[in-house]
Amino acid sequence: MKCQVCSGNRLYTVLDLGHHPPSDDFLSDERLNKEEIFYPLKAVYCEDCKLVQLSNTVDPKALFTDHYVYMSSSNKVFVKHANMLVDRLIKEYNLKENDFVIDVGSNDGTLLENYIPHNVKILGVDPSSVAKVSIEKGIPTINEFFDENLAKDILKNHGKAKIITGLNVFAHVKELASLINGVKMLLEDSGVFITESHYLLDMVEKLQYDEIYHEHLRYYSLEALINLFKRFGMDVFHAERTQNQGGSILVFACKRGVHTIKDSVATILEQEKGLNTKESFENFRKRVNETRIKLRNLLHDLKSKGHRIIGIGAPAKSTTLLNFCKIDSNLLDYLVETNMSKANKYSPGMHIKIFDESEMVKDQPEYAVMLPWNIKDDIIPKIRNKGYKGKIIIPIPEPSVIES
């Protein structure tokens, strides 16, 4: 077993979640009694480059990543975030007509469309089927994986870019070195690369162990990001913490020595001091196991009193939580989803039936567990508006109950 980035072999186990099915492999009636494949799910820490990562990676083809296509435009928080980020990039880097910008992992074009009123030259790259939505919006988009080879083509056809963004791509992409080499090749000398990832400090402090699933290959601290860019002759010159996905880190990187390193970098490094240590990971493991027991005890207790409990949502992260806590249909009667392609299927591993969201309003179970806890502020008012009157359980970090 070697580090995905530096090939080091001093890997320390942060959290071993056991064997889990692919997080988006929802089962139809026919597949319910057939064999399911479970893969090891273990986060390890590289003592050399400080990166937290999965110990082994699963073939992306086995992960059903394109079955339940996520559209950026469906996430209101992200839409606003992308809009503000582009406004800011235009001002800070004085982007003018015909300046060239690229978005890697451009999804449905939610970020890039903010440049359109400014006549900036835009290009999206996204390997998933959702790229066609972006193309329909009139955003030039290449429907492929971004790597060094594609970067060479882009360079030949479009030239170098002033700004390259890549939000939420660093955790997922398998060939990270090829991605960063491609970015570096395409950046103008003073160009800036902006990337955002779920932040390890939030994951550890807020016990977000359900962010660990096979699609997420790496979990970044700022220290690990700095080391990573350094390997490619680049500097992280600015960093900030954002609220996305329950806590993310946004970093600005450039070719070595081009931009002055801002105080924000030292400030955040100070905040994460002690994070990348065996003691901190040992403590994280202990607290994750405690919160798992508390959640199971709470559900068992309610069940023994005769209450009905269901789950709200079936996001990828819920597969980790349900399988790790061994929460099956004895504890949750069913799950509800607004994504119709998941309705009438069963959750991976735990086989809990999924219904359309209207079911919980008709049925009025006494308790409902909020599985996409990271967007609870967005979902709870919607569910209340639709007429659900029961109590809502927030599973993470400490299981807590919101009264009706």
Ligand SMILES: [Zn+2]
């Ligand atoms: Zn390493």
